[in-house]
Amino acid sequence: MKTLQRLSLVLIMTLLFITLASCSLDFRDQASESPTPIGPGFTPGPILEPTPEPPRGTTSLKLRAVGDILMHMPLVNAASTADGYDFRHFFDDIKPYLEGADIAMANLETTISNNEKGYGGYPMFRTPEEILGALSYAGFNLITTANNHSFDGREFGVVNTLDKLDQYGLMYTGTARSQEERDSLLLIEENDIRVGVLAYTYGTNGMEVTIPESKRGFMVNLIDKDMIKDDVKRARGEGAEVIIVAIHWGDEYARNPNSNQEELADFLISLGVDVIMGSHPHVLQPIEKRRVELEDGKTRDVVLVYSLGNFISNQIDNQLYPEFQYTDSGAIVELDIVKDYDQDKIYLDNIAYTPTWVYRYGREGGYDYRVLPVGSYIDEDLGSVAQQRINEVWNETTNHLGSEDFTIIE
Numbered sequence: 001m002k003t004l005q006r007l008s009l010v011l012i013m014t015l016l017f018i019t020l021a022s023c024s025l026d027f028r029d030q031a032s033e034s035p036t037p038i039g040p041g042f043t044p045g046p047i048l049e050p051t052p053e054p055p056r057g058t059t060s061l062k063l064r065a066v067g068d069i070l071m072h073m074p075l076v077n078a079a080s081t082a083d084g085y086d087f088r089h090f091f092d093d094i095k096p097y098l099e100g101a102d103i104a105m106a107n108l109e110t111t112i113s114n115n116e117k118g119y120g121g122y123p124m125f126r127t128p129e130e131i132l133g134a135l136s137y138a139g140f141n142l143i144t145t146a147n148n149h150s151f152d153g154r155e156f157g158v159v160n161t162l163d164k165l166d167q168y169g170l171m172y173t174g175t176a177r178s179q180e181e182r183d184s185l186l187l188i189e190e191n192d193i194r195v196g197v198l199a200y201t202y203g204t205n206g207m208e209v210t211i212p213e214s215k216r217g218f219m220v221n222l223i224d225k226d227m228i229k230d231d232v233k234r235a236r237g238e239g240a241e242v243i244i245v246a247i248h249w250g251d252e253y254a255r256n257p258n259s260n261q262e263e264l265a266d267f268l269i270s271l272g273v274d275v276i277m278g279s280h281p282h283v284l285q286p287i288e289k290r291r292v293e294l295e296d297g298k299t300r301d302v303v304l305v306y307s308l309g310n311f312i313s314n315q316i317d318n319q320l321y322p323e324f325q326y327t328d329s330g331a332i333v334e335l336d337i338v339k340d341y342d343q344d345k346i347y348l349d350n351i352a353y354t355p356t357w358v359y360r361y362g363r364e365g366g367y368d369y370r371v372l373p374v375g376s377y378i379d380e381d382l383g384s385v386a387q388q389r390i391n392e393v394w395n396e397t398t399n400h401l402g403s404e405d406f407t408i409i410e
Contacts, residue, residue: 055341060349061193063244064101064139064334065277066356067308068147071110071131073121074314078368079130087134090312094371097332097354097409098139102190105142105197106135106311107246107279109149111157112164121314123205124152132168142188144199144246146174147280150220151207158211158219174199174246175220182218185235193339193346196240198231200224201248202280223247225267232271241346242337244275250307253323255283255400257306269302274348276304277333283326284309284397287333289351289405301348305333312371316360328358329374329393331401332409352407355397357390375410 079087098104110125112132120126135143143165150158158175165172176182186197200221208216221227232243245268250261257265261278268276269292278285285306291299309330318324332354339346355374359382360367374394382390398408 055192057342058338058340059191059193060339061102061190061195061337062100062334063275063337064098064104064332065246065305065308066106066311066332067279067330068107068109068282068310068313069131069135070282070310070313070315071121071125071127072314073119074367075312075369076119076121076127077366078363079128079134085128085130087131088137090369091134091138091371093377094332094356094373095138097373101139101141101334103142103188103195103197104140105144105244105246105277106140107147107248107308108135108143108145108161109147109279111149111151111153112161113153113157114160117153117156117160120152125149126153126157129164129168132164132170136168136170140170142171142173142197144174144197144279145172146199146201146221146246147248148201148203148205150175150201151204151211154207154210155212155215155219171197173197173221174201176218179218182221185231185238185240187235187238187240191339193241193337194239195242195244195337196232196235196238197244197246198228198235199246199248200228223249223264228268229271232273236272241339242275243271243273244277245273246277246279248280249278250281250285252281253283253327254281255285255326257285261306265304265306269304274300274302274337275335276302278305278307281307282310282313282315283307284329284331284400287351287353287401287406289348303333303335303348303351308333310358311356312358312369314360314367314369316358326396328360328389329397330356331397332356334409350407351405352409353401354409355394357393359386359390361386373410375408 079085110127112129113119113126119128159177162177173186188195200223202223204220211219235243251258265276288304290302290304292302293299310327311330315324315327334352335348336350338349357372357374359370359372374390377390378394
């Protein structure tokens, strides 16, 4: 009997020990999951996130740029359809050469009008809005609007052009609807690279007199060194790692820059501008790659294109107009902006150009147009006259722009 009592007591004590041990373990587990503050005024410390690893290697942004979009009325007529306008087929052949760019920019040398205000070509360019849809279709996403035709549609033209650019989802710089908009610089960030884009023109063909005096100062960016210097400084202050300036300058139909262009280019480079894309001469002018020495002894490269020529226009009849000898051709200039995290620097690389040509051909009731990549169409059957001209364009362009610092894309 006593033996049985002793066994029962041992069993009870064993069970009690196991129960207490289990409770202790549960308490420890709960404590590890949800720490309980101890003592008055206890404040939990911050939860520390792991420090992210700094980026390594490189990232890059691809830039492509073309010259003047000149919408003469024969082009508008060629785009006319039963229910409006469709300009997209102008760019079908060149579209593959623009796709894939992070920034694809063009100079819109026309204003956007409507049926009520009417349309027109030279000398007062006013174009249907469908041209913007076609430019977006071709691959463009950035339009510069500061040029000598900015006021062709007067105040309405400036405002309507920017309204329609907003509607078609295209970025822009060069004209503005308000002082606040003018002072808001265009900064584009892609692939962890921040780019500032500025645009200026030498004048507006005297059409500034049609703009209320109180609005002339902000509606178009004129070439003013003090303003440009301030804009570049502000863009850097807002984080721009690279500055691109689109500038409308020079002499029409001149294949080489004048002294004013050269002096102004030196000024822009002295401000720290990295890429200069020129327009207005309607013909190609030279491309330069300059190596600039900085104050700390380091160097940086600058790409300067004095004129990108015409991308599309009806300036083709060089037999009637000798000055149009080279106005049917242009180029797509491209380069990579590279950020090297390991070396903590940004540089320009893979600078190249694609010669382009405006192929005008007959159709019932008038002409039609295609922008062609020259190298790909030299051996195509375009007819004897066109075939001769496209071969001439290849030779004119490559001889004039050269290939010492640049790749020529066929």
